[in-house]
Amino acid sequence: MKQQMMLGAALVLAALPAMAETPVAEVKYVDGAIAESLTGAPGDAAAGAKVMTNRGQGNCVACHVISAMPDVPFQGNIGPTLDGAADRWTEAELRGIVADAKHTFEGSMMPSFYKTGPYIRQGDGYTGKGFEGTLPPILTAEQVEDVVAYLVTLKE
């Protein structure tokens, strides 16, 4: 009995961080911005920098120049440079843009990173095959917060 209670308590504790995450469907956008951290905690800027350059994750540099990452080759120029992004946007606004920029810029070409659909002809990653069911968002809540933590350091 005592053992079972302890096991139960351990399970609750293990589940806590996940419970604090805001599921995609419950994210509240106010003028495109998201006020609260999606994880309930601050992100890790160094981890964010990795997400932003990883082709399978954020790959922000595919479309944006980040001068603070001079060792990352072939930075794209589809979107605006991210230099000084934190001078132009608040943390809440940056969070909203990373999660789903279409709330800030109507019709934006930028992919929505914290969204689960609906999509037209959703595929299974880059396989070209279809995907049945609900796709997980491109980035996890934690990864979004990590990216936001990096972006708020981009001041000129």
Next chain:
Amino acid sequence: MLRQGRTFLAAALAVCVAGAASADPVEGEELVINGDITLVTRVAPAASVADALPEVLSGWLFRDEATRAMEMDDFDNPAMLAVDVGLELWDTVDGSEGKSCASCHGDISSMKGLRAKLPKMNAAGDDLWSMENFINDCRTNRMGADAWKWSGSEMTAMTGAISLQSRGMPMSVAIDGPAAEWWAKGKEMYYTRTGQLELSCANCHEDNYGNHIRADHLSQGQLSGFPVYRLKNAKLVSIHNRFKGCVRDTRAETYAEGSPEFRALELYVASRGEGLSIEGVGVRP
């Protein structure tokens, strides 16, 4: 000597321009094949796409100097090896009827002009056909031979050899009559944002040609060079194969090569390139 000096200067200038402005196409360069045939790489848009593009630009203009040069000399153009295979296949008897292409069509030069008009409605008038459809129709119905795979090496060799016959001719597809609904379907596809990345053809090839996604220099996605020798694949690549790759890269479920959807898209994209010279055959990175 003087000529060499000028060439060197032009090359140095091209490097400077490429370094300074990423929103090129390259300016002041002409696509002249073998020092002899000048191809149209810039043209005013047709009425049907005038609202979409200020100027119609060949993908050749978006490539680096070395890649552009490769296409300007048939001895340097790696696609010509496949074209030679295609010319040989033209004369090769295959199938139960003991026929080659040449048995009915004579010299392959009889195909002159065909590439510029494709895709088009078939003889029965009930389907839109790409060049691959016409080839496989001949193979299965007239030659008694097996159909070739849409993007297999025999097929791309043949489409390459046939396309070469139209080199320098202006692209001009029919988009009226029974082709009109195909064109409308293709246009709708062009502007539909697919996959988890929610990207349409237009996002990259209408709104952002000249810009870079990572190392990829975006062109208008014109078809005038197809089939193209793609250095990345080290072989001739079909139009539908490239469509497939693009749609896949939006994290979407692609369409099949040869599908009605891709044939409709091919017609619409071809119409966006009206007036560009058929390059027969292009070289791309």
